[in-house]
Amino acid sequence: xxxxxxxxxxxxxxxxxxxxxxxxxxxxxxxxxxxxxxxxxxxxxxxxxxxxxxxxxxxxxxxxxxxxxxxxxxxxxxxxxxxxxxxxxxxxxxxxxxxxxxxxxxxxxxxxxxxxxxxxxxxxxxxxxxxxxxxxxxxxxxxxxxxxxxxxxxxxxxxxxxxxxxxxxxxxxxxxxxxxxxxxxxxxxxxxxxxxxxxxxxxxxxxxxxxxxxxxxxxxxxxxxxxxxxxxxxxxxxxxxxxxxxxxxxxxxxxxxxxxxxxxxxxxxxxxxxxxxxxxxxxxxxxxxxxxxxxxxxxxxxxxxxxxxxxxxxxxxxxxxxxxxxxxxxxxxxxxxxxxxxxxxxxxxxxxxxxxxxxxxxxxxxxxxxxxxxxxxxxxxxxxxxxxxxxxxxxxxxxxxxxxxxxxxxxxxxxxxxxxxxxxxxxxxxxxxxxxxxxxxxxxxxxxxxxxxxxxxxxxxxxxxxxxxxxxxxxxxxxxxxxxxxxxxxxxxxxxxxxxxxxxxxxxxxxxxxxxxxxxxxxxxxxxxxxxxxxxxxxxxxxxxxxxxxxxxxxxxxxxxxxxxxxxxxxxxxxxxxxxxxxxxxxxxxxxxxxxxxxxxxxxxxxxxxxxxxxxxxxxxxxxxxxxxxxxxxxxxxxxxxxxxxxxxxxxxxxxxxxxxxxxxxxxxxxxxxxxxxxxxxxxxxxxxxxxxxxxxxxxxxxxxxxxxxxxxxxxxxxxxxxxxxxxxxxxxxxxxxxxxxxxxxxxxxxxxxxxxxxxxxxxxxxxxxxxxxxxxxxxxxxxxxxxxxxx
DNA sequence: TAATTCGCTAGACCGA
DNA sequence: TCGGTCTAGCGAA
Numbered sequence: 001x002x003x004x005x006x007x008x009x010x011x012x013x014x015x016x017x018x019x020x021x022x023x024x025x026x027x028x029x030x031x032x033x034x035x036x037x038x039x040x041x042x043x044x045x046x047x048x049x050x051x052x053x054x055x056x057x058x059x060x061x062x063x064x065x066x067x068x069x070x071x072x073x074x075x076x077x078x079x080x081x082x083x084x085x086x087x088x089x090x091x092x093x094x095x096x097x098x099x100x101x102x103x104x105x106x107x108x109x110x111x112x113x114x115x116x117x118x119x120x121x122x123x124x125x126x127x128x129x130x131x132x133x134x135x136x137x138x139x140x141x142x143x144x145x146x147x148x149x150x151x152x153x154x155x156x157x158x159x160x161x162x163x164x165x166x167x168x169x170x171x172x173x174x175x176x177x178x179x180x181x182x183x184x185x186x187x188x189x190x191x192x193x194x195x196x197x198x199x200x201x202x203x204x205x206x207x208x209x210x211x212x213x214x215x216x217x218x219x220x221x222x223x224x225x226x227x228x229x230x231x232x233x234x235x236x237x238x239x240x241x242x243x244x245x246x247x248x249x250x251x252x253x254x255x256x257x258x259x260x261x262x263x264x265x266x267x268x269x270x271x272x273x274x275x276x277x278x279x280x281x282x283x284x285x286x287x288x289x290x291x292x293x294x295x296x297x298x299x300x301x302x303x304x305x306x307x308x309x310x311x312x313x314x315x316x317x318x319x320x321x322x323x324x325x326x327x328x329x330x331x332x333x334x335x336x337x338x339x340x341x342x343x344x345x346x347x348x349x350x351x352x353x354x355x356x357x358x359x360x361x362x363x364x365x366x367x368x369x370x371x372x373x374x375x376x377x378x379x380x381x382x383x384x385x386x387x388x389x390x391x392x393x394x395x396x397x398x399x400x401x402x403x404x405x406x407x408x409x410x411x412x413x414x415x416x417x418x419x420x421x422x423x424x425x426x427x428x429x430x431x432x433x434x435x436x437x438x439x440x441x442x443x444x445x446x447x448x449x450x451x452x453x454x455x456x457x458x459x460x461x462x463x464x465x466x467x468x469x470x471x472x473x474x475x476x477x478x479x480x481x482x483x484x485x486x487x488x489x490x491x492x493x494x495x496x497x498x499x500x501x502x503x504x505x506x507x508x509x510x511x512x513x514x515x516x517x518x519x520x521x522x523x524x525x526x527x528x529x530x531x532x533x534x535x536x537x538x539x540x541x542x543x544x545x546x547x548x549x550x551x552x553x554x555x556x557x558x559x560x561x562x563x564x565x566x567x568x569x570x571x572x573x574x575x576x577x578x579x580x581x582x583x584x585x586x587x588x589x590x591x592x593x594x595x596x597x598x599x600x601x602x603x604x605x606x607x608x609x610x611x612x613x614x615x616x617x618x619x620x621x622x623x624x625x626x627x628x629x630x631x632x633x634x635x636x637x638x639x640x641x642x643x644x645x646x647x648x649x650x651x652x653x654x655x656x657x658x659x660x661x662x663x664x665x666x667x668x669x670x671x672x673x674x675x676x677x678x679x680x681x682x683x684x685x686x687x688x689x690x691x692x693x694x695x696x697x698x699x700x701x702x703x704x705x706x707x708x709x710x711x712x713x714x715x716x717x718x719x720x721x722x723x724x725x726x727x728x729x730x731x732x733x734x735x736x737x738x739x740x741x742x743x744x745x746x747x748x749x750x751x752x753x754x755x756x757x758x759x760x761x762x763x764x765x766x767x768x769x770x771x772x773x774x775x776x777x778x779x780x781x782x783x784x785x786x787x788x789x790x791x792x
Numbered sequence: 793t794a795a796t797t798c799g800c801t802a803g804a805c806c807g808a
Numbered sequence: 809t810c811g812g813t814c815t816a817g818c819g820a821a
Contacts, residue, residue: 265794290795292820375795412797413821434821435796520795527795539797565798565821612801620799620820635800640818642802692817703804703815738803759802 001142004028005133007153008126009225010277010365011117012261013039015094022120024141025275026132027153032225032275034256035134037141039120040071041095043112044078044087044392045105052088060100068097079391080110082447087392110392118364118380122387127363129153129356150360152503155277157352158185158224159345160215162236163337167322170720173242177208179325180334181215181240182341185222190337191215196330201338209247212240216252223255226277226366228348230301230340233271233280253278263371270371279370281348284355287373291513297641297691298726305343308350314339353506361510374517375524381514382529385476394528405525410535413565414543416550418608418617422658422771423561425572426624427580428600431545433481434566435519438541440478441592445471446531459537460544473529477518478594484511542566549587549597556583562608564620567600577602602627605659609767618767625659637764645687647760650674654765664772671765678753678761688756689728689745697723706731706742714744731755 006028013022014036021036045055052073059069074089087110092098095116102112114122126132129150135143163180164171180192189201191211196202205211219227229236237253237260244251253260255275263270268283285304288294296307305313316324316336324333359369362377363384369377386393397405431437438444442457448471449463450456456464465471470478487508494501521527523535542565549568550560556579559571572580580599587597606624608617621635633639633655638648650670657667677683692707698721701708710729711721721727730748735741738759741752 297818373794378795409797415798415821430821517795522795523797524795526793535796567821618800634821635819637801640801642817695817701815705803705816707817763801 001135001137003133003135003145005131006033007151008130008132009128009153009155010275010367011120012272012274013095013116013120018093020094020116022117027225032223032255034275035136035139035141037120037144039123040091040093041098041116041119042089042091043098043102044076044089044110045107046080046085046087046110047107051107055088055090055105058090058101058104060104062096062100068093068100070097070101077390078110079389085392110395113396114383114393118383121363122384125384125388127361128359128365155225155352156185156222157226157228157345157348158183158219158222159228159341159348160184160232160236161229161337161340161344162239163321163333163340164239165322165325166319169319169718171239173239174246178212178239178243179208179321180337181211182337183215183218184338184341184345185224188338188342188345189218190334190341191218192330192334192337194325194328194330196334198331199334202334208243209249212244212247212249215240216249220252220255224276226279226348226352227253227273228279228281228344230344230347231280231282232278233269234282237271237278265371268371270367272367277366279348279352279355279366281344281351284351284370288351291374293509293513301340301343301347305347309343309346313343353503354509357507357510358513361507361514374513375521375527377514378517378521379528381476382472385472389472391472396528397526397530402525405530405532408532410523410532410539412539414546414563415565415619416560416563417619418562418569418622420608420610420617420771422605422607422662423571424605426561426603426606427570427572427577428567428603428624429570429580429584429597430567430600432596432598433515434542434545434595435538436477436481436515437592437595438538438545439518440474440481440594442537442541443467443471443474444534444537445473446529446534447471448474449531449533459540461533461536461540463533463537465537473518473522473534477515480511480515481594484508484515487511545591545595552587553583556586558583561606562619562622569606572602603632607655607658607768607771609771612763612767623655623659629660631656631659641691643764644690644756644760646674646678646683646756647764649687650761651764651768654768658768658772662772667765667769667772671761671769674761675757678756681750681753683751683756685730685745685748685751688730688751690730691726691728694721694723694725694727704739706739709739710742710744713742713747717744717747719744719746731759 006026008024008026010025011022013020019038020040022039024035024037026033026035055073059067062068071091071093076087076089078085078087090101092101098112102109126147127150131148131151133145134141135145160181160183162178165176165179180190182190189203191203191205191214193205193207193211195204205214241251254273257274261272263272270280271278282299285294285299289299294307296303302313302315314336316332355369356366358377359366362369362380364372364377364380383393443465448466450466453464455467457467458464487504491501491504491508494504519538522529522531524530546563546566550563553560553568553570560568561571562569570580584597584599603624603626606622608622611618624632626632636651637643638651653670654667657663694711698708698711698715706729707727711727714721728745729742730745731738731741731752732743732748733750733752
C-alpha cells in the first residue's frame with residue numbers, strides 16, 4: 001500500500017457497479033491526480049424502536065423498475081434543537097436512492113437534501129486546498145491519515161475568449177463560425193484561419209475546424225488548473241461545443257473527461273470541467289457588485305476592467321466584427337481578440353485570491369464558490385459546525401413556510417432625520433461590525449432562546465437568550481471576527497501590495513464578507529437557520545444602541561446631524577476634536593466587550609438636502625468634504641446609474657462648489673451654462689443615456705415605463721432583451737409621453753432638450769441650490785415648464 | 793431558486 | 809390638467 005500527500009483542489013462523484021465513489025482531485029508534487037474514495041450516501045430517520053422495524057422492509061421501485069433498497073441501517077445519536085435523540089441512519093448505494101427512499105418513509109427525515117459531494121466534505125471535515133495524507137492502492141484511497149489546514153498553493157491559470165462571425169449582431173451558433181480564439185497564460189496567442197503576417201502572436205490554420213482543434217491542443221499542452229472566461233458558461237463554451245459537434249470534433253475542455261457538467265444556480269449557470277476549475281468571471285463580478293466591493297454599474301468586461309484593471313481596454317464595435325473579417329481589417333480584430341483574453345486573465349488574477357480565501361473559509365469548492373452567494377457560504381459554515389457538534393442540520397423550509405416568512409418582514413434599522421443645510425466641522429463615528437458584534441455580545445442563536453429569566457440577555461424585542469453555553473452562530477461568528485482582527489494586525493507588519501500583504505488582505509476581506517452576511521441569513525426566508533425572534537432581536541438591539549448613542553451625544557452637548565443604522569454624525573461646532581474622542585471613550589466604556597464605536601473621520605464641511613416632495617430633510621442623501629479634499633457622496637442622483645451623465649456631472653460640480661467654495665454665483669453659472677448647452681442641441685447623446693435594468697421579462701410589466709418601451713423597440717429591431725438586461729435609452733423628440741420618446745441608445749438620433757433640462761438637470765441640482773440660500777419664492781416655478789430662465 | 797430593511801424618486805395610470 | 813396611488817428601480821447601511 002502506498003502513502004501519498006497532496007493538496008485537495010476539487011471533487012466529483014461517480015457510481016460504478018452500484019458502489020459510490022468520491023473522485024478527489026489532488027495536486028501531488030505539483031501534478032494533478034485523481035483518486036477514488038468509497039463513500040456511501042445516507043440520511044436520518046426519527047422513529048421509535050417498534051416503528052423502526054418497518055424500515056427493514058423498505059424498498060422502492062425506481063423509474064427503470066429496479067427495486068431500490070437501503071444498503072444498511074444503523075443506530076445513531078444526534079442532537080435536534082439541543083435535545084439528544086436516537087435516530088436511524090439509512091445508508092444507500094447511490095445518491096439518487098436517497099430521495100426515492102426518503103419519500104417512502106412515513107416518519108421525520110433529516111439531512112436528506114444535502115448534495116452528496118458536500119456531504120463528503122462535511123463528514124471528513126475537509127476544505128478545498130487542505131493538505132491530506134492518505135494510503136491508497138492504485139487510484140483507490142483506503143484510508144485518509146491526516147487533514148491539515150488549507151494552505152497557499154500555486155495554481156496554473158489560463159484565459160480564453162472567442163470572436164464569432166455575426167452579420168445579424170448576435171451570432172447564431174449553428175450557422176455563424178468562430179473566427180478567432182485567443183488565449184492567455186504566461187504568453188498569449190490568437191488562433192484564426194486567415195493570415196495576419198504583421199502580428200507575431202497570431203497562428204493561422206486551414207479552417208475553423210483546425211483552429212478549434214488547435215485550441216484544444218493548446219489547452220492540453222498547458223494543462224492549466226484554472227480556466228478563466230468572461231460569460232464563458234453562457235457563451236464561449238457552449239458555442240465552441242456546438243461548433244465542434246457540427247464539425248465533427250471532440251470537445252476537450254476537461255483534463256480527463258470531455259463531458260461538461262452543467263450546474264444551475266439561481267440566475268447563473270456554471271459549467272464544471274473535470275480536472276480543471278472553470279471560473280466564469282461574470283457571476284463573480286456580479287457577486288462583488290452585490291456586496292459593493294465593485295462599484296461598476298455595468299458588468300461588461302470593459303466596464304469591470306476599467307475599474308479593477310490596470311488600464312483601458314481596447315475596443316471595437318461588436319456589431320462590426322463580421323465586416324472587419326470580410327474586409328480583411330484583421331490586425332485590429334486580432335489585437336482586440338488578444339486584448340480580450342489578456343484582460344480576462346488580468347481580471348481573474350485580481351480576484352482569484354479573494355475567491356480562494358472564500359473557498360477555504362466556507363469549505364465550498366472554488367468552482368462552487370465562484371457561483372455562490374454569501375448566504376450559501378454562511379449556510380455551509382453553519383452546516384460544518386453542526387456536523388462537528390453532532391447537531392442535526394436544520395431542514396430547508398417548505399414553500400408555505402417561506403411565504404409566511406416573506407409576508408411578515410422583520411423591522412430593520414433606525415435612520416435619524418437630518419435637517420437640511422450646509423454644516424462645517426462634522427465628526428462621523430460608527431459601530432464596527434454592528435450586527436455581528438450584537439450577535440456575539442448577546443449570544444443570539446436559535447438554540448440559546450429561552451423562556452427562563454436566569455442568566456439571560458433581554459432583547460428590546462422582548463426575547464431572552466441564555467448567556468451560556470455559547471450558541472452555534474455566535475461561536476462561528478466570534479471565531480471569524482477574532483481571526484480577522486489578527487489578520488488586520490498582521491497586515492500592518494507587511495509591505496503594502498507585496499504578495500503576502502495581498503494574500504492576507506484577501507483573507508481578511510473574505511472573513512469580513514462572510515461575517516457581515518450572518519444577520520441577513522438569519523432573516524432570509526429560505527434559510528435553514530431562519531429565526532424571527534433572533535433576527536428581530538439583532539435589529540432591536542441595533543436600534544437601541546444607535547439611539548442611546550445619539551441621546552448620549554446630545555447630553556454631551558453635541559448637535560447630532562444624522563445617523564443611519566450604525567453611524568452618528570456630530571456637529572463639532574465650538575467643541576474640540578478631543579471632546580469627540582472623550583465622548584467616544586465614554587460610550588465604549590458602557591458597551592459590551594465585543595462592541596465598539598469607532599471614529600470614522602472628521603469632515604470640514606458637509607451638506608444635507610431636503611426631500612423633493614415635502615419640507616423635511618432627506619435620509620440617505622448627503623455629501624461630506626474630507627480633510628484630504630476628497631468628497632464622500634451618498635444617495636445623490638450622481639451615484640445612481642438611472643440618471644443621465646449630464647445631470648450627474650452638473651450635480652457633482654455644484655456639490656463641489658458648495659462644499660469647497662460656497663459660491664452661489666458660480667454654482668448658478670454652471671447650471672445656466674449646462675442649460676444653454678442642452679438647448680443648443682449639441683450635447684453628445686452618450687451624455688444623455690439613462691441605464692435601467694429589466695428585472696423581469698419585458699412582456700411581464702404592468703406599466704409601460706420608458707425602459708420597457710425602449711426594450712420593446714429593441715426587440716422589434718431584433719436585439720435580444722431578457723430578464724436582467726441593462727437598457728440604455730435616450731429621451732428623443734418623437735412622441736408624447738416620456739415612454740414614447742424613449743429610444744434605445746443605439747438607435748437614438750436626437751434628444752429632447754426640455755426633458756433633460758426639466759426632468760434631469762433641474763431636479764438634480766435644485767435641492768442643493770436651495771441650501772445655498774435660494775429662497776422658497778425663487779423656487780416657486782417648481783413644476784412649471786420654463787421658470788428656470790426667470791430664475792437666473 | 794440562495795443575505796436583510798429603510799428610503800427616495802420617477803413616471804404611468806386613473807378618476808375628477 | 810390636477811393630485812393621489814401604484815409600480816419599479818436603485819442606493820445606504
